[in-house]
Amino acid sequence: MVTAKAWVLKKHFEGFPKTSDFDLKKIELPNLKDGELLLESVFLSVDPYMRPYSRRDMKEGDIMIGTQVARIVESKNPAFTVGAFVVGSSGWRTHFISDGKDLQLLPSNWPESLPKSLALGTVGMPGLTAYFGLLEVCKMKPGETVLVNAAAGAVGSVVGQLAKIGGCKVVGCAGSDDKVAYLKEIGFDEAFNYKTVTSLDEALRKASPDGYDCFFDNVGGEFASIAINQMKKYGRIAVCGAISQYNDSVPQKGPYVQVPMVFKELQMEGFVVTRWNNRREEGLKALLKWVVEGKVKYHEQVTEGFENMPMAFLGMLKGENLGKAIVKV
Ligand SMILES: NC(=O)C1=CN([C@@H]2O[C@H](COP(=O)(O)OP(=O)(O)OC[C@H]3O[C@@H](n4cnc5c(N)ncnc54)[C@H](OP(=O)(O)O)[C@@H]3O)[C@@H](O)[C@H]2O)C=CC1
Numbered sequence: 397m398v399t400a401k402a403w404v405l406k407k408h409f410e411g412f413p414k415t416s417d418f419d420l421k422k423i424e425l426p427n428l429k430d431g432e433l434l435l436e437s438v439f440l441s442v443d444p445y446m447r448p449y450s451r452r453d454m455k456e457g458d459i460m461i462g463t464q465v466a467r468i469v470e471s472k473n474p475a476f477t478v479g480a481f482v483v484g485s486s487g488w489r490t491h492f493i494s495d496g497k498d499l500q501l502l503p504s505n506w507p508e509s510l511p512k513s514l515a516l517g518t519v520g521m522p523g524l525t526a527y528f529g530l531l532e533v534c535k536m537k538p539g540e541t542v543l544v545n546a547a548a549g550a551v552g553s554v555v556g557q558l559a560k561i562g563g564c565k566v567v568g569c570a571g572s573d574d575k576v577a578y579l580k581e582i583g584f585d586e587a588f589n590y591k592t593v594t595s596l597d598e599a600l601r602k603a604s605p606d607g608y609d610c611f612f613d614n615v616g617g618e619f620a621s622i623a624i625n626q627m628k629k630y631g632r633i634a635v636c637g638a639i640s641q642y643n644d645s646v647p648q649k650g651p652y653v654q655v656p657m658v659f660k661e662l663q664m665e666g667f668v669v670t671r672w673n674n675r676r677e678e679g680l681k682a683l684l685k686w687v688v689e690g691k692v693k694y695h696e697q698v699t700e701g702f703e704n705m706p707m708a709f710l711g712m713l714k715g716e717n718l719g720k721a722i723v724k725v
Pocket residue numbers: 443444445521522525545546547548549550551552569570571572575614615635636637638639640641667668669670712713714715716717719720721
């Protein structure tokens with residue numbers, strides 16, 4: 397019998413999450429039935445979506461939602477061999493049993509030298525978010541100017557690099573000088589610290605006096621209200637997320653977008669990356685190739701220890717991560 401550890405949502409988040417909202421439980425796992433496999437989590441992901449989705453998808457006492465890179469430790473399923481690595485979405489737990497239907501094997505050409513944790517970030521859901529958000533929603537074209545906020549994060553850092561590969565000028569913002577330095581290191585044309593600029597409007601205008609063709613919005617709120625006024629005619633806004641609002645007990649006043657939307661004939665579209673689940677292999681293949689070629693750089697914020705998952709989650713929401721926030725079990 398294997399004893400798994402799992403983090404459950406003890407109490408729904410009110411405002412900014414607290415470590416006391418979580419509880420650590422032990423779960424005795426049964427022996428495998430035919431067709432099942434036993435897996436141990438090696439890396440776990442902490443993502444912003446967990447904050448709003450927990451209220452929508454979970455009840456108190458549930459295991460926290462989330463994804464992991466896991467190793468198969470026992471198999472009664474001929475399609476999966478012991479020792480293989482997969483991406484699962486079994487939540488915050490150290491071990492779990494699966495029938496294999498909810499697992500994604502890592503690409504067969506995954507280089508030994510590449511950290512398998514990238515399957516949770518640059519070569520995983522966040523990377524796919526950047527890939528499809530840029531190609532299918534922004535519909536970026538060479539020579540255009542792309543703006544992305546939360547630019548040093550799991551999604552934003554890939555957006556900027558893919559936009560450079562796509563022949564665009566790229567402007568990014570992030571919440572620390574170290575993150576800004578990183579953005580310039582990975583090829584952003586302009587980058588600034590939105591927390592320290594005297595005027596966001598002026599910083600955006602200085603970075604691109606002609607304005608923006610594409611705005612990949614990860615943050616929402618006041619940033620979106622200001623940025624929308626600097627869009628070029630026929631610009632496209634990909635509403636990827638609104639992390640500035642996830643912890644609000646009372647929703648902020650929305651940005652008044654109607655005037656610039658009409659005068660500049662803008663397109664603004666919200667999306668969730670699962671829309672393109674049927675093209676997952678296409679995206680992962682492209683992302684893996686660019687990483688191997690060195691055209692897409694990555695950075696991971698690694699927290700050691702399963703017991704530190706809540707802290708890693710809170711840290712990511714506070715902006716303590718540069719690149720993808722993951723937990724190494
Ligand atoms: N639509 C979809 O399918 C998907 C959407 N997303 C969304 O993309 C966004 C980025 O996700 P991801 O890359 O995983 O996360 P990140 O790795 O970027 O981590 C979150 C970052 O958001 C920034 N942030 C946190 N709070 C605020 C705030 N109040 N105002 C401004 N910035 C803030 C911080 O960076 P900083 O230092 O810059 O403040 C923090 O590091 C999120 O909104 C997420 O919900 C992610 C995946 C899929």
